[in-house]
Amino acid sequence: MIRQRLGDRLHWIGGAGDDMVPGYYSIGIRTYTSSIANVAPRLSLKLHELASAGKADELTKLMNELVIPLYALRARRKGYEVSAMKAMMDMIGLAGGPVRPPLVDLRADEIESLRGMLDKWQPWL
Numbered sequence: 651m652i653r654q655r656l657g658d659r660l661h662w663i664g665g666a667g668d669d670m671v672p673g674y675y676s677i678g679i680r681t682y683t684s685s686i687a688n689v690a691p692r693l694s695l696k697l698h699e700l701a702s703a704g705k706a707d708e709l710t711k712l713m714n715e716l717v718i719p720l721y722a723l724r725a726r727r728k729g730y731e732v733s734a735m736k737a738m739m740d741m742i743g744l745a746g747g748p749v750r751p752p753l754v755d756l757r758a759d760e761i762e763s764l765r766g767m768l769d770k771w772q773p774w775l
Contacts (some may be wrong), residue, residue, distance in 0.1 A: 653678065668697060669721040672709060673700035685731065686717070689738045692775035716774075719767050723760060729753035735765055742775055 653660050659680055668686045680702060687694040692714065700709040724731045730748055733756050739746030741764070748755055756764065 660770060668694065668717050669713075671697045671701050671708070671717075672713060685735045688735055689744070690771055690774040693771065696774070699702075702738060716767075716770060720764075723763060723767070724762070727754070730756065734760075734764060737761060741765060741768055 661677045672684060674680075674682055681699075683700075684691075684694040684697075693712070697709065697712060697717070700712065720734065723732045723757075726735075729749065731754070732753055736746035736749060737756050
């Protein structure tokens with residue numbers, strides 16, 4: 651009802667992020683919060699561009715190859731959405747650092763999985 655009344659004057663910034671781009675943009679939302687932008691802002695912008703232009707095939711390819719695997723790892727444990735992004739930042743030379751309790755850092759095997767994912771992200775870093 652709010653969107654109907656306000657039309658294009660409403661700019662919704664969804665609390666969920668990159669994994670929600672296809673859904674958000676399919677219902678007219680054109681902004682979102684992006685944790686990926688902390689590591690690969692060009693990828694975050696590309697998701698926006700593709701979704702805005704209605705390029706579903708290209709968007710789906712990036713979602714399946716890059717975003718969904720990351721979000722699957724992040725879903726393994728409460729707080730991993732923070733832990734994974736901090737670990738990725740550390741891997742590319744940014745200051746991610748450890749998480750604060752009660753959150754926990756990724757396990758060694760998860761760090762290696764994340765490192766493997768990051769290899770596919772090179773064009774976007």
